[in-house]
Amino acid sequence: MQAYGPQHDVWAFAWSGGKDSTATLTLIIHLIRVGRLAAPKLILVFYADTRQELPPLAISAFRIMEQLAELGIHCEVVRAPLDKRFLVYMLGRGVPPPNNRTFRWCTRQIKVDPMADAIEARLSEIDGNVLMITGVREGESAIRDERIRMSCGKDGAECGQGWYQEVLPQSKGVRGRIATLAPLLHWRVCNVWDWLRVYAPMTEYGGWATAAIADAYGGEEANEINARTGCIGCPLASKELALETILAMPAWSYLTPLRGLKVIYRELREDDSKRLKKTGRDDDGSLSSGKNKQRKGPLTFEARLDALERVIDIQASCNEAAARLGRPSIDILNSEEEARIRELIAAGTWPNGWDGDEPTADTPMDMIFRDGSVQPLLV
Ligand code: SF4
Structure with a gap:
């Protein structure tokens, strides 16, 4: 960030609300606040709200947005147009639930395209070079690019994680001004968990509302459970590790339905x-x-x-x-x-x-x- 950050007037975050992109966002803002990174002229945060997020993640995301607002950082909530949202598309239009093999309509439609459109619209209004900061990580056993690209279907990833790397406006005027950086690329899941669960909630590290996010990934056993997150009931995931993990906690067991x-x-x-x-x-x-x-x-x-x-x-x-x-x-x-x-x-x-x-x-x-x-x- 010290090498590449100063070369860009604008830093933009494509934030899914999952563990990796939340760790990236809160850490970078913290480093700016304590003077370890020089602030850019403008910070843009785009939060992808699929409307199907796990409740502790969605609730934390909205709390973090309030905290960002207190710091003067505006966050744009990005949603698919009404007719393309998961439940409306399925139950209104009648399209069957997505599957892994032949018919995966959801990730692009409810996450990737709305994010790309929102970023493009915003960036076309402003000048300057833009650094898109993503939460992509290699993970510990990753076979690098393939794993990252395919990460929507793997344990320990956020649905859409790899895709966010590609969420860049297509129009020439905007695209030519954008670079992408994944500053936590080499963090292990335990580093992410330590940040979300231990450090980030401390006042001296920003007092961020990130603890519940760490819990959704398995709390103290996050490293072993390594749950993947995405929509509740994701038809593409064979097991609901993240949901089961939160339901096992007394505070969230009321969400059993x-x-x-x-x-x-x-x-x-x-x-x-x-x-x-x-x-x-x-x-x-x-x-x-x-x-x-x-x-x-x-x-x-x-x-x-x-x-x-x-x-x-x-x-x-x-x-x-x-x-x-x-x-x-x-x-x-x-x-x-x-x-x-x-x-x-x-x-x-x-x-x-x-x-x-x-x-x-x-x-x-x-x-x-x-x-x-x-x-x-x-x-
Ligand atoms: S979590 Fe599952 S249902 Fe939701 S967008 Fe990703 S693959 Fe589709």
């Missing part, structure tokens, strides 16, 4: 009665074009409404307990998002390429293979 989100997402993906399927034939009975002729597609209106009610119930149960216990409430689906989901369903919205008159995927039909051969339905 959140376990139900993963169950809902799995059902929406796997229950054939909840999804439509292409028959593989055009209206005139001839075989359709394309390889995957009988692909499964969107969620039925019934499935969407059922999932919506269940998500609302989960949020209500958590918030009733929160009110009873005097603990923070959660907000993964607000009234605007709920209304938009209902509006899209009422308007009969289907994803591109689907009309809604396709049968559900559990409907018996001839099997049509990729090479066009047909196995008639046995009756």
Whole structure:
């Protein structure tokens, strides 16, 4: 930072609220405050709010934003447009939950693109060279670039971590002025944990509200648990290590109903009665074009409404307990998002390429293979 910082008038942080980017942000601001780093002319902080963050992370992020505001540092909260948010896109438009293999629509749509757009919009308003500071770390056993790029699917990473390295405006005027630096690249997870849990909360290191973030990653056992974080119930993660870690703590156990989100997402993906399927034939009975002729597609209106009610119930149960216990409430689906989901369903919205008159995927039909051969339905 001492070498590269002074070469840039503006320092910008793409902050996910996870452990690595929070450690980077709070440490750099602390070093400026105590005079170990010379402040740039302008500091910009962009917080990526997917609306599906683990509650201790989301709550800490908003507290840290208040602390930044007290220091005169403005933080821009970046969210996907309403229709592209995780629950609205899935339950309103009917797009099935993402998966690891073929259909990972979420990270780019709810994290990366909104961040790139926000940064581009802001930077196009200001002059000067910009240093984008990211929280990317190599980790201890990383096979470097590959691991970082793929880190969304690995333990110990924040979903989208590697992607933030690429969150740079595309327009020439802005892009030419930006450099990227990952100052904690070589920190180990124990260094990050020490900073978040031990040092950063101390007054002399800034008194940051970072302790709950360390807890979400496993508290004292963070090194061993090495939980990956992202959305609650992330359909791409096989285990919910971070959620289970916080639920094991008495202070957060009232959020136990959140376990139900993963169950809902799995059902929406796997229950054939909840999804439509292409028959593989055009209206005139001839075989359709394309390889995957009988692909499964969107969620039925019934499935969407059922999932919506269940998500609302989960949020209500958590918030009733929160009110009873005097603990923070959660907000993964607000009234605007709920209304938009209902509006899209009422308007009969289907994803591109689907009309809604396709049968559900559990409907018996001839099997049509990729090479066009047909196995008639046995009756
Ligand atoms: S945490 Fe999971 S659901 Fe959320 S954006 Fe990342 S991969 Fe998608």
